[in-house]
Amino acid sequence: MEWFGTGDYDIARAVLQRGVAAIFLVAFASALAQFPALLGDTGLLPVRRFTAVVPFRRAPSLFHWRYSDRMLRLVAWAGILISAAIVLGLPQAGPAWLPMLAFLLLFAGYLSIVNVGQTFYSFGWESLLVEAGFIVAFLGSDDVPTPVPVLLFLRWLVFRLEFGAGMIKIRGGREWRDLTALYYHHETQPMPNPVSWFAHHLPRWVHRGEVLGNHVVQLGMPFLLFAPQPVASAAAGVIVLSQLWLVITGNFAWLNWITIVLAFAAIDDASLHWVAGLVLPGLAEPAAAGPGETPPWFVILVLAVTLGLLVLSYWPARNLLSRRQLMNASFNPYHLVNAYGAFGTVTKERYEVVVEGTDSPSPRGSTDWREYRFRGKPGDPARLPGQFAPYHLRLDWLMWFLALGSRDTHWFEVFLVRLLQGDRATLRLLAGNPFPEHPPTSVRARVFLYRFSTRAERRSSRDWWVRTEVGVLVPPVSLPPQGDG
Incomplete structure (x- = not known):
């Protein structure tokens, strides 16, 4: 089973599982604090009115069966507790099916929220979290080698996320092609942060460099995620650095953080140990405990799921090649294998x-x-x-x-x-x-x-x-x- 599982991405698996779970925790906490006021029984867009006219097949959700603010809070608290357990590494210490079950519960709970969230949950990173949670569910536990098909599909997710965003910009406003988009973006972005004022006042040649660097990262680096190591790790590292700059200069919910986490699917342990050695010279690599053999049922299940996801990839792949590229689009009600992209145009005022x-x-x-x-x-x-x-x-x-x-x-x-x-x-x-x-x-x-x-x-x-x-x-x-x- 060497072709199926690898011991070279144990750190990556830990980061992917705990990182995605941490973002789920934030998402469920946000729902707990905001959903009742926005979409609850006396909210601005009550769920009951939505489910009365939109059938289950178009928006699968637990809340089609029954909605109440109390039930929403129970789902949110369950999501918070399961997410916290994964962040602590508890399910990962058990058999391969345990973290799978935990993530699928998170997937079902958050999908139920997103599908009735209407305009308040119409953002691309909602679908991104749902899709990532489903895929990461099949990374298994520490008892089995990290499955290579899942790592490759996560790289395909990062490819769609980054390359889709790059293409939507090239096909979008002229400001991305003439390298002037960042003259305006720091000031006009949806929610500036404490650094945005200072970033806006950087020299214009720096802003042009930001746009040029963005094009290199989003249009070039995604292809290198599938290259041999250490090239793939280097490409993922460049993506991580670009996302950290966006974290420093703006408020984009968890879009940048989940992109950083997902990029680890292309970073092998050897590269991470090399970087750690540069930061802390003499740091010894930890001894590998070595996972057990992969059970046949796990191999069959992962391959079947991967095949299904590859079939669903037809629509977003076609969208990437389309002149009428859709931005942040889902092609099925389960938000699996979506199209992504952001800021095709930049408002100037x-x-x-x-x-x-x-x-x-x-x-x-x-x-x-x-x-x-x-x-x-x-x-x-x-x-x-x-x-x-x-x-x-x-x-x-x-x-x-x-x-x-x-x-x-x-x-x-x-x-x-x-x-x-x-x-x-x-x-x-x-x-x-x-x-x-x-x-x-x-x-x-x-x-x-x-x-x-x-x-x-x-x-x-x-x-x-x-x-x-x-x-x-x-x-x-x-x-x-x-x-x-």
């Missing part, structure tokens, strides 16, 4: 929706209105953007799309109603409630043009942002008086 409320019966000036602060969105120009990734602030991300002119605005209309009602669950999604004593009598939404302050403006005003009002999205609205229906 940043618009933000600012939501305000008032308890004045007849507000006249701006002083009568108080602003609702979001956790991760620019609001007060003097506030430094925060670091939230890999945690996913779903409401804040939807606010970014809203400012871009998203047509899906029903959730926002309900959101304004919840503010007028003083709904506690909704208010907990925000950074603070400007009306702690009682709900506002009216709310409104204005649109502002934001830009990073220059160095001179920053020294003078101490502000990170400069904003200018450009219009009104929603004029002042109030709840109808009680008894008016």
Whole structure:
């Protein structure tokens, strides 16, 4: 069975299993904190209404059988506990079927959440986590050699992720082809972080180098993942370094972190020991305990699953070659073997929706209105953007799309109603409630043009942002008086 299993990727298997499990833990924790307010029984887009019109075959989910906020919390807590056990390495110490069962439970639980999550779960990294969780399930335990077919398919996943993102950029906005995309990206990305202001003010030749480096990484390195060692490890290392730069300069939920974890499928133990020796000279390689023989049932199962995944690969492979390439698309309701890609175009100006409320019966000036602060969105120009990734602030991300002119605005209309009602669950999604004593009598939404302050403006005003009002999205609205229906 030497062709099937290898002892050269034991560290990679540990990183893949524990890393993907750690991201599942973050994802389930995010669902526990945000799902009821966004999609629960009194949420902005209630699950019950969705499952009433979308059949199980189109969106397989446990919640088609029954939904309640309590059941959602039970699923989320189960996911957190199973993920934590894998991070600690407990299932991996047992037979090969034990980590498989643990990951398949995570897969089923999170698929159930994603498939009823509607617009709040429509991001590419949701499908990426679901797919990665399913594939990693078949890496086995420490009792068996690391299965080579699974490692190769994980490399194919990284290939689709990186090469798909590279092609969507080349086929997308001109700014990627003329190397100017990073003149704007750090400022206009969905959720800047504390380093974004400084990255934005780097020299323009550095920004052009960022774009050129991105093209080299995303269009060249994925092919080298299938090269012999140590070339494959070097290519994966370059991908990891590029993702770390994105981690440092932005908030993209767990997209960058899961890409880093998955890249380890191409890094063998010898390369990792070599790097460790450079960092800590004289560090001895640990003695290998040596796994046992691979049971026949495990070989048959892994090969059958791999064959099925290869069949499903037809659609995303065709998509990569298509001039009308789809970005972040799933070709089956189980989110297996998807198409990926991000930022085919880069917005050159940043618009933000600012939501305000008032308890004045007849507000006249701006002083009568108080602003609702979001956790991760620019609001007060003097506030430094925060670091939230890999945690996913779903409401804040939807606010970014809203400012871009998203047509899906029903959730926002309900959101304004919840503010007028003083709904506690909704208010907990925000950074603070400007009306702690009682709900506002009216709310409104204005649109502002934001830009990073220059160095001179920053020294003078101490502000990170400069904003200018450009219009009104929603004029002042109030709840109808009680008894008016």
